[in-house]
Each structure stands twice: as structure tokens, then as C-alpha cells.
Amino acid sequence: AQTVTQSQPEMSVQEAETVTLSCTYDTSENNYYLFWYKQPPSRQMILVIRQEAYKQQNATENRFSVNFQKAAKSFSLKISDSQLGDTAMYFCAFMENTGNQFYFGTGTSLTVIP
Amino acid sequence: SQTIHQWPATLVQPVGSPLSLECTVEGTSNPNLYWYRQAAGRGLQLLFYSVGIGQISSEVPQNLSASRPQDRQFILSSKKLLLSDSGFYLCAWRSRGLLEAFFGQGTRLTVV
Helix, strand or coil, rough: CCCCCCCCCEEEECCCCCCEEEEECCCCCCEEECCCCCCCCCCCCCCCCCCECCCCCCCCCCCEECCCCCCCCEEEEEEECCCCCCCCCEEEEEECCCCEEECCCCCEEEEEEE | CCCEEEECCCCEECCCCCCEEEEEEECCCCCCEEEEEEEECEEEEEEEEEEECCCEEECCCCEEEEEEECCCEEEEECCCCCHHHHHEEEEEECCCCCCCEEEECCCEECCC
């Protein structure tokens, strides 16, 4: 099984500030996909952003962007202009090329402080 | 549009009792289906995945089993629940044409 590691169990950020969540993964594959999912208190999993490993350009979705370092096997999420609604558990996820297996990290609980 | 239904939302079961959690997907065909367990401090642990009817792959040895009797139906079962089976169980699906996985609302299982 692939390994996805999130070393920050909890983080907090002031509203309107920027925060970066870390994720590292372990794989021997060259082609794969990476994701960040958000789980608010409702427990519904919501896709935040995704990155294809063959793409060098970092993905961006509005206030959310990633720093994908393929050689270092690192995939961090940057949230700019943090909002109260960003308070949630954030999971980093890895999907191998065939798309059959989808692995998640242990999550980072983010609290946005007003 | 595609939707996923997972039930029940909450369940309290005694130790040693059987378990059956059901997940169905609408609006897509031949999806990949997944069962995850979310325990405190352990993130989402992939339990089973299925790429087709009757095809089940197990990721971790455990007290649980999964079945896919129909294309869009995925069932998580146990013959005898253990206290350690308590947790939040999530079903997910992914279409071959899409990258992301979509999740159900989850089932909170408490074994007492």
C-alpha cells in the first residue's frame, strides 16, 4: 500500500491570513494523482484541489494552491485569505495510475480564528 | 447527475452482533467503489475496493468483509462485531472517466 503522511495533526490561522498544510507520500510509480479533500463538521468529504503528477505546473483553485515537489514527494496545500468556512479537517490523498486504489493521510485539523 | 446513498447514518450494535452497511450509486455505471474507516487520529483507512461486480480487494486484514452483488451496490459486513470496529465508515465511488472520488454521508458505528 502507498503511504501518505500528514505531519501536522492540528493547525490554526487567523482569518484573512495564509496557511500551508504539509503532505508527503511514498511511491515507486512515476504517474499518479494527488488530491486535497476537506471534511467540515458535517463530515461530508469535499474535493479542494487535485494535481496530476505528470504536470509540472502547480494546481490552483481560487484561494487554494499547491506546491508539488515530485522529487521530494511533497504536496503541500496553501490557503490564502483564510475564511471561517475553511475550518475543517483536511486530507491529502494519493491515487495510483490505474485509479483502483485511493489512499488518504491522517488529516490536519485546521481552525480559522476570527 | 450522480449521487451516492449510504445508510444507516448512525448505528449502535452490541459486541458479537452482525453488521451490514449498504452503499448505492446512481447515475453512473461500472464505477470503482471503496469502503473507508475513519478512526480518531488515523485518518481514512482504505478497507476494500471493487472494480466490478463480485471483484473485491481487501487492503487490511480485519473482522470485516465486503461484497458487490450489483454494479452500483457495495455492502460492508461483519459476522461478529468487535469493540475495535467502532468508527466512522465512508463509502466512495469513482468513475473511470474522472479523477476524483465522491463520498457518501458516512455511517457512525458504535459497538457497545
